[in-house]
Amino acid sequence: DIQMTQSPSSLSASVGDRVTIACRASQSISRYLNWYQQKPGKAPKLLIYAASSLQSGVPSRFSGSGSGTEFTLTISSLQPDDFATYYCQQSDSTPPTFGQGTRLEIK
């Protein structure tokens, strides 16, 4: 299985901050990388697919980049609604695997 490692595991930030979350794959996955946002008690929501393509309806302050083994999710200006847990997921091979999550908290 491809291992996905996110950093940091948790992050404290303020409204208006620029935030970056990293995701590393244990082997090259080209651009087969998705990002999800999950709020407590809710299902995950797709934010980014194919490493950098924004899902319809997702605010443009979210962006993704990377290829191969190194990826990042950036939120350009944090909004109160953005405090949640974020997961990366590779779709290059079966089984699809998720990172351990990054919890974004209010400072």
Place this chain on the structure above:
Amino acid sequence: QITLKESGPTLVKPTQTLTLTCIFSGFSLSTSGVGVAWIRQPPGKALEWLAVIYWNDDKQYSPSLKSRLTITKDTSKNEVVLTMTNMDPVDTATYYCAHRRPRMAGPTQYYAMDDWGQGTTVTVSS
């Protein structure tokens, strides 16, 4: 509008078999490239992919759970069923079903889980 909803028992005993049903609307599991996947999340832990069934009835399973899982579909009912045998307390989790569809980014086809059900919580305890 695409919706998915999971249903099943909230409590199962160790060694029992769990049967979960996903009823969906807004898409067809007869459409080329479409699939329905199951993912679970133990309390306070990360997401774990379990299985997927495709429009052509192909199936894939998590290698670590393959011997315990069976996924089936009834296209006419817009229904996908996941069974997991020999349940153990470590299988306590929220179980989600999700709509998996292909999309293009440039010349390449990619897959993501676009739409998710609300999840159903399963506790394994005697």
